[in-house]
Amino acid sequence: MKVLIADDEPNIVTALEFLLQRGGYEVRVAQNGDEALSLIESERPDLVLLDVMMPLRSGYEVCQHLRERPELQHIKVIMLTAKGREAEMSKGLSAGADLYITKPFSTSDLMGKIRGLLASG
């Protein structure tokens, strides 16, 4: 299973990368929104860990673009962000994310959710 990490914070990317690799997933990394979109296009991951606050293109936009493409509908999206307000949450979900997780997150929790989403297919 392939997972794309889209986040501009290098340290967080490191942590996520470690966790995913330990979990047996293939990992790709994007550091901004544009990169994220093009990597989704080319790599067709099964799941995207999407940070909202990214340069060049925000996570919301990426998600929306994603959902506009029928062939990309099956890709699962988990939004990660430090913004925790309700308004942001509903915005994220209405943009088409499957899950919305606030930072800081629990690693076991996150991995559990990833496994769950990918299992349901």
Added chain:
Amino acid sequence: MLTGPVIVFTSFAYLGLLFAIAYYADKRADAGRSVIASPYVYSLSLAVYATAWTFYGSVGRAASDGVGFLPIYIGPTLMIALWWIVMRKVLRISKQNRITSLADFIASRYGKSAAIAGLVTVIAVIGILPYISLQLKAISSSFSILVQYPVIAMPEHMGAGSVFNDTAFWVALILAAFTIAFGTRHLDAAEHHQGMVAAIAFESLVKLLAFLAVGLFVTFGIFNGFGDIFERASDVPKLAAMMTPLESVAGGYASWVWLTVLSMLAIMFLPRQFQVTVIENLDEKHLSKAIWLFPLYMLAINVFVLPIAFGGLLRFPGGGVDADTFVLTLPMAEKQELLALLVFIGGLSAATGMVIVETIALSTMVCNDLVMPVLLRLRRLRLNVQPDLTRLLLGIRRGAIVAILLLGYLYFKLAGEAYALVSIGLVSFAAVAQFAPVVLGGIFWKGGTRNGALCGLIAGFAVWFYTLLLPAIARSGWLPIGLLEHGLFGIELLRPLALFGLAGLDQITHAMLWSMIANVGAYVGVSLLASPSADEHRQASLFVDVFRRGGETGGARFWRGTASVPELYNLLGRFLGAAAAEEAFREYAAARGLRWPLERADAELVDYVEVQLAGAIGAASARVMVASVVKEEALSLEEVRAILDEASQVVEYSHRLQQKSRELETATAELRAANQRLKELDRMKDDFVSTVTHELRTPLTSIRAFTQILLEHPDVEPAQRTRFLGIITKETERLTRLINQVLDLSKIESGRAEWHDTRLDLKEVVSDSLAGMGQVFEERNIRVQFSAPQSVPPVSGDVDRLIQVLLNLLSNAVKFCDARNGRIDVALYEENGGLRVDVRDNGAGVDEADREVIFDKFRQAGDTLTGKPQGTGLGLPISRHIVEHHGGRLWVETRAEGGACFSFTLPFRRRRVAVAA
């Protein structure tokens, strides 16, 4: 030619003409195009003051008293000068309160009292009877004289013989019929009789013309002008004496004064004068013209009085011809038939005009203010549930007209014989003068109470009756003459002609003196005994303060209660007729923009209905009727006072409020601007908080993630473990730095930071900072150069803070200078009254667009670049604050050769600057 039938026919023709004029005027009024809406017609209508008394009696008086006939005309002329104050107020009050008669006015003032209304009516009727009989006497006498042409003989004992042989009786009946036709064809809510007004304006002209005609004839026809007459008169000693004013009037000064006063009051309080001046007035502005037109009329009609009088005395020296008849007998003696007929018609005109107006006015009062209140109280008649009362009302008025005229005739029979015309008339003047205290007091003094008015009126009337009416009746033989000589019950002090021993005055003066004392004394005395009731206070205020309050809703403000529209509608319909009621309600709705049919009955509607009703049945009865269909909550005197005080306070404060409101506007504008700024700040604060939260959470995420990883995965390679732990540590430091800076910035911005100012050597500070970063410079292989003069003047400032600034600038330079060949140049020098420090790097420089942005919180150059910038984004804002606190400036420039140059200044003389948010 002057035979009986001719005279009668001419008379009827003239009356027919008057009627036609009245009819036409009424029709025009109904069509809305009134003929009498002119100040000239108004002024002429006021001339109804000149009756047969003026026409015949003035000459008669002049013949005995010479110039002494004048006070009766001086009075009105003087009064009219005062009209601007008094009459205008009466007019305004009457319009606002929809007054329909003199009795209505007085009763309305004193709490809408039915008792006062009735009393005033009784006094008025009794008081005017002599006056009416005078007119009857004049008409019948002049007829009797004229019909005997060419013989000139005085009529025989008038009033003797049977009633049906008496010309006067028939005259009375004819006049009654005529008046009924004039004034009681329908009910008008405002008691306007436009036709009547037109007719009497016309007859004022006729009588003036007739008098002028005979005057001209006598002066220039019989004699040779004014000079001729007076010359010849002065030859006769008796006549000569009459030409001097004071001696010619019996009683001298006192008489003149009282006669003038009497006539001043008469011009206001005779019911017919009140009717034409106040009730029939269509426009307050007409008053200003009348003020000089009426005296002009008076002058015109009096110009020839003396000439005619002297002419008559010279022509009929024997005294066999009654001076009252000179106007008629002089043309007769000179065989001027047409002129004599014209004179007769003139006299008829004068008398008829008076009778019509007076009787209509009196009958209105009798109906509204005397009969109706009594009938309404007689529950047996159950009048308040009868559907249509208009016929009843008209019937009462007609009956009253006939009754009054017959009573006038009765007085004529009983007492008219004994006196000359003028004396009879003065008796009536004295009667209506009794209204003066209560009216004048009523419109200028709020303290007059109902009881005071009642007592004043009763006292004055009683004295009048005793001193004037009784003697007249006694002298005609209907009461024992002993009454006059020995007083009531034989008590000398109560002699009618010399009360309490005051002898030597002529009868009128004597009567006026005592009646006024009694009247005013009782009025004032009783009024002061008790304070006015709530009703009286309200009415008093409405009357006395009429110029101060605007609008016509005076009564409505003081009313509280509940009412229903259908009930009010029915009530109005019963008295005015269904059509008039409907129209009244529609007008009301239209004037206020309400829907028809009306839904709610509020205080204004009730007041309106009451006012309309008052036009038909008088204010007192209207009050009773309205009260029967609404449930009123009585206002206590305190509440009325409170409302009045409130109203006056409101007026007082209103212009102060206007002032305040202008001030408020400017204040509001300022507040709005401040509010905007605050909202702006609030938003910025929200942004700040959310950004800070975000910034704090990011390192926390790493810390938590790596901590968890290390906990859950003990099998991590040591190298990786070390790396992870390193990240944790770094992120912790980052977090700490961020927190510190946020707190720092917050403290500085809110002014809570502590500053430890000392005199410092800036060169030293810079050197220390450079030394502190020495290791970093080495690690990055950055060349650093510091140029400064030998010594610099000391500056006042906070050392630690300045080091903070320098470290910030230097670390920025380190971050952004060229990666491989980094170079930083620091320069310190004096400039413009302070010191300046430049920190230059050879990096990419700062874009023009970013030059101010980088000083914003959390904004860093390179936000949109792919490289995630290092640092918190708060360093520069804090540095700027610090520099500005010291009174300096911090900015950035791009060097020509590339790279950024951050500069700041520190002035020697510091002005403490408040830190801008």
